[in-house]
Amino acid sequence: MKKKVISLILAVSMVTSMTACGSSGGGTTNNNNATSQTETPSEEKKDAAVVENSALLTDKANIDNSVERDSITIGWQDATTLAPWGTNNDTPGNYEVYEMLYECTSSGERYGVLADESKGNFEPGCDHEDGTGIYTVYIYDYIVDHAGNPITASDVAFSYNYQFNNETTSGWDDFIEATAVDDYTVQFEFSKEQENLGWFDNFFCRCFIVNEDSYNASPSKLANDMCGSGPYKFVSYTSGSNLVLEKNDDYWQNDELRHQEQHANVKNLTFQFVSENVQRVNGVATGSLDMVQDMAFESITDFVDGGQYADKANVQAYSQKFIYYLDPNCSEDSPMHDENLRKAVFYAIDQDGLITALGGAYSRLYAYANDYYSDYDMVDWANVDTYNSKTAVDPDAVKQYLDASDYNGEKLTLMVMSTFADTATIIAAQLAAYGINVELLQVDNATANATQADSTAWDMTFGMMAGDYNVQAWSHDFSYNNTSTGDRTTTFIVDDEWNDLLNLCNTEDGHTAENMQAWWEMAAEHAYTMGIYAGNNYNIVPEDCTYVCQGDKLRFLPGACCFKAE
Template sequence: MKNTRILSLVMALMMVFSMTLCNVAAAEDATTVVRVGIDADVSSISPFGPMDGGRAYVYQAIYEYMAQRVAFGASWDAMDLVCAKSITQVDDVTYDIEMYDYISDSAGNHITAADYVWAAYAMKESGNYPKMFVLDTIEATGDYSVRLKITDNGLGNLEWLLSMVPIISQSAYEASADKMVNNPITTAAYQVETFVNGSEVVLVKAENYWQTDESVRYVWSKQNVDRIEMKIIMDATQMSVALKTNEIDMAELITPAVLGDFYVDGQATEGWIVDAQPATMVHSVVFNCSADSECNNLALRQAIGYAIDNETIMQFATSGYGKVLNAFANDCASDYIDAWNERDYFGQDLDKAKALLAESGFDTSQHLKMLVVHSDEYERVAQVIQAQLLEIGIIVDLNVVDGALQDTEYSISTAWDFGFAARGCDDYCTFPWMLLFNANGFSSGLNINLINDPTLQELYMACSSPDTHSEETVAAFEQYLEDQAYGYGLYTGMRYCVANSAVCTALDMREGGEIKIGGCTYVWND
């Protein structure tokens, strides 16, 4: 009997010990996962695919670059180095870049200067990035060094190139059957496991990440989670429900319309973490001034400007958590002119709008076409503008397109008469101006208005050059833009990112931008 009891005790202890070992093994094998909601479709994750709202959320996690900005307006010598070991200025437009000599991608392909030279030219030839006009020449000067020349030393030109040309292997790209459309092989700390257009992007931690020196790792290379599941949820209410039902752990953007569930009186409610940042976007109207559009008529453009109630649009788009713009600029820009806040600017004046419409001679039996990118917020704004213009007798048809197609649609003179455009103003007022109004940035030689106005171009060159950039040149460009009614600012908002505090204890945010998901603090590494 005694022996039986001893045997039973030994067996029980062995079972407990075995279960403990199993639990330890399970803990050691556990994969940490965070699920993130994003509010825009990701049309492309290929290395040189077009930029859109969804890609903006993921491209810095999927690809690495020579250097990255960590603050608004940071010059090239204040950027975080990533694949560049050093950057040296030779003259105003020439820079020498030394790369690390041990960079490799997730498949073990060694990265050299030749790969970077190829990638820069391939990106320019893709046609998806009009701003690649700033690349003049690039050549390898050694196995791990290049000389880069830009077309001009305009504000932000070099910094943009350094932070946008992806570091990938030419041989891996050319060996890829679909040219890395679905499974890019990159040097980044996270690799794409799954990409389903319109549904999700799944990233997994790269176990063989090349940069093992923690002291020089930059912010996007932190690996505080093993698996990142990014789910595309474009409806604001569904995003809120997904958070509350634990379908997702954090949301890249919660709109003000549903913010009250997570954020009240400037404070996160119990169980949630909220990061609030001023948005950098300039939401605006731009006009097709080509001969194919009725909006080549200045009086008609002005009539539209005075028919639109910016305040109502801002309230409708941001639930009051935004502000009306008083220039084609965002006051987050380092060169924003405070005096703009006190001036008269476009805003609803129906009597003036009707008088200008009559002056224009526009036949109101004709319909105008408004181009808008597919987005819950943008389409709602477009519908408000549509209703406001109807008040003065202008009938508007909406041309709603996916983000990946907007550049193509804007280039077709018969596809639109005016458009609702959104561009970031992260560093300088000149940045959205460059993307929209700099004719030199378009292969056609025509700007977003489908014209090349020599006066506008001259004013742009003056305000964008470091040698002549000043309050006077910035003001002169913006005033001419207003006088010609080529476009005008409507509103900007706030960005609210929300996380479940049972999963994430601290958000790591890019200034004015998205969550650095791998850099956040989670309950498992707090």
């Protein structure tokens, strides 16, 4: 992830300097000189400082939990409920107050929290009966919640069954029920043995555990208050205003068994609900906010070296999970059925020029893969020789493939959500420079799927995709299972070998570097798709923050961050 963050910060500084010099970042640029801006020595020094600082904030060598900050106020999105249920729960404070059987680091490494990893032979803390849908998890025998109630196996079963029965889960189709075997042993029953990639994390890392008595004692059933076993405990909640937590001095876990995400390096945490970006910037400038979760892109230059508030805070940038892509219509109804035309199109796209023209808010991709996901580093995508990894547009290559195609200048229809019309317009201009004519077809959520299902309605589509792994994003976009006929992709690709390899990549045993690279090389060989860019998010942290802690799905954990003594 660091490479992408570094290139992003450089792009931000470059775009800022271009704007100051009177250059336009919103217009179309020539393919061959879109990234030809040269930085001055002073700009290079500023960029070097920003790069170094950004890397330091996520360097685990800087983890030091010896300094305790008295308080942190963090700007966060509003919360209409504090309820802990749901596999996609993003409620502020939940990861500080509640805990799961297992959780994951920001890089996707799983670790036991309530699960006792000293037991079990299938996974640490877990046993499994081969050939069955039975999985058994062992928990520690000394877990206590903030009300003083012990967390036992019956509470684990209660939490899982409650969450499942209230339909707040995703990907739990095979789950039947959880049952307490004894006080510290829980049995989970599925309709069949689980084999799909990522199933363990999607199940065992997606349910906060609540003591049933504490739940029943809550007047709001934990919708307006909180009671868990985590390193922070609930103080107060004011809807539309803030959530206040304090360090749990009686945290149950031994220091030597804590992971970084379980540390509490701040005595008092206040999640201040501030949605307006101007208010967030002013909050940091005036000192009413110490941190901001996901500051808007247009404001981050205020906090980098040379910005007006650079002495008050630092920027930590990280990738969003979405992969933004360009897919061709490979049906015989489209000119893009021609493989040579598809290659001409992909070789003509200047990703760096596109990103610069969009203001530098994105990071280029070297494949249909995003470094947000833990399986990104399994393959050296930038060194797999494809149109996606090119360092610059090669006009000769574009001409070669265009001459070999049957294309005669007809208009190609690029389908795009109106949100991304600017991107599509720049792509169309880049292709026009090589005689490839493109018209835009803007769609919305209500019409996109129906339009894509019509092979005569479009020739290319620009969109975004995500999953829990890169290979799952591939599956969401290209699996035969996504179509009613089950014999092609949604982009009308018929390639059984490619589909079989995709299915293999999405199994626990088949998720290997060799299979992933082979699938991508087949995709590039036939020009089935192109990764364009990834978006980025930005956290603002105070000057005394030395390490930014993020958890599963890059969840910002302000209390587990590290600080230096003042």
